[in-house]
Amino acid sequence: MTPAPVTAAPTAGEERLPQPATADIDLVTVLHALGDPVRMRLLLSYADGAEHSCAPRDLGLEHLHKSTVSHHMRVLREAGVTTTRVAGRNRFVSLRRADLDARFPGLLDALLASAPATA
């Protein structure tokens, strides 16, 4: 198990999938990650700030294959948009809102304000 750079020090016993440190979140990579209708939909789901399971049906994506949903979630995580907490066999995904706000002030607010009009 290779430790990945994580933004916040994980709580004891907490495990997270690899993700870029806040300072390494790249704007173009984030835009590429969000420039896809499924991933934009995921962003809107995660905008509530809660942790979400990875089950496609819980994300309104039951029309997609699980591996497709997994791919999209990985793109978001590797871009620094989301963080994934591992708890036993379960994985919980949430938005890295504080990290994104720190790195790109105003961007997430502008995206979330505009997205409902087109998503």
Place this chain on the structure above:
Amino acid sequence: MTPAPVTAAPTAGEERLPQPATADIDLVTVLHALGDPVRMRLLLSYADGAEHSCAPRDLGLEHLHKSTVSHHMRVLREAGVTTTRVAGRNRFVSLRRADLDARFPGLLDALLASAPATA
């Protein structure tokens, strides 16, 4: 010559390449357009509000083939990020800042404020 939907009524004798009307500019399409390092660089060039020629050397892109630069400029135009004015054999590209600000308030400001840190 098929007239394309244009945002502002063109001045008499003015010709523009096809572009989406303001109301048709799609957020995900814009993000996809800007989720590329060359196109992000073009956005930064256009951020001055001026019209720019399409010559790669004028855009700091002399390392790219002209057809590659043309492709990237077309993606930006078709996404609604830029407008291209045709004057005889010359084409002049500029940012659709007012249209983007109207459609996605705060987005362009947030992008331009963040982009220099990573571009």
